Amino acid sequence: MSKEIEKLSFEKAIEELEDIVDSLEEGGLSLEDSLDKFSRGIKLIKYCNEKLSETEKKIEVLIKEDDELQKIVPFEEEFGQ
């Protein structure tokens, strides 16, 4: 279960986080186990947030000058109103 977080896909990380929260809410864990799970959960949240903010907003368009040549430019530059 405790796969290295960095190796998880975002989807898997969210899934594991859900499981952790579910099992904590269900109760029945020892305080020690629950603390372990809690700290794993916090790490997963941090990781997911990092993944979410990884991408930046960029809108670009591919311009073909002929069959060979192509370039990518900001969309606004080429087609902006």
Place this chain on the structure above:
Amino acid sequence: MEYNIDSIYSVSQINSYLEALFSTDDVLQDLWVKGEVSNFYKANSGHLYFTIKDENSQLKTVMFRSRSSKLDFELEDGMEIAVHGYINVYKVRGEYQLYADQIIPEGKGTLYEQFEKLKQKLKEEGLFKDEHKKKIPLIPKKIGIVTSPTGAAIRDMLSVVNRRFKNVSILIVPSLVQGDKAAGQIVEGINYLNSRDDIDLIIVSRGGGSIEDLWSFNEEIVARAIYNSKVPVISGVGHETDFTIADFVADLRAPTPSAAAELAIANREEIETSLDNLTKRLLHNQKARIKNAKDRLNSLSSRRLFQKPEELFVDKMQKLDELSQNLKWNMEKTLNKSREKFNILNSKLDTLSPLKTIKRGYSITYDNKLNPITDINNVDQGQVIKTRVINGQFESEVKKIIEDGGLDE
């Protein structure tokens, strides 16, 4: 029938009446007619005029430039065609005619028939099966969009993105989205995006239009390119009521271009919300758990036991005291008993002691092995014996043995 000046109609009135009548007829407003082209004439305005006929009858037809400019073949006399449109009255001449919006050279079948045929074929091949649908990534990093860079679709999609979202990267791959070359360009666009390694979601899209306008999205090569795409594809073509082959084969069908953009990024918003919720739940749960543990600890430590821990031992100490007391008593009792017994034995021993007897004048005689001699038969004549008296002993030799009942000297 009587002539009545008040009930006479003008020609215009009658033609208008007929026009209204035609307009309310469902069959006449949306129909396909097939026949052979004759009297074809293309006006300078770009409008097409012709008649379609069969052996017995003919029908005047007009196709205005707005429609005829989209025909991808040249119409000519003698051609067998199927024409779609509506029939109404041309009031100037008092003639009814077919106002065509679509023409298919016969043999090809109607677009609808082509659509159904291809749909059936691809369905049988399994291209629409759910098991082939790829999952749309929760947080696409870079979305590739194949569409016209100048169309309504891209404007709609970008406005969704601008309105709702901050962190999403988009690469637009321009493509014709109608006409002969469109399908090829759409396929190229999909393949190009697949050749990059940074695209994790593709949208193919165009705005609303007639079935011909959307036709490139019904072409087999487009369907196959979508099916073969490694990257998940969302289709957003036309309006909600338009279904194209691309929609069936896409991993996710969006009813419109804006909906496609929403679907592509809504996941992300949802995820952000659900991550927030999970975070709150986790923190809340842990707080509650720790508080609970603390409360338990508090209530435990306020118990009497921890307040007066000696109480835990008092009973046992008392018991121990009792036990040791008992032990002492028992020991004493046993000792006393023994002492008494000893005294009795001692005095018994005293009375039984031979020393006292010897003191009174008796003596005891041993053989050389220090066994007391108590039987005359154990003595031999000439034997050396020892005799003990109160204050010493002496040795003597047996001179004569006299058994009781014998001669006493």
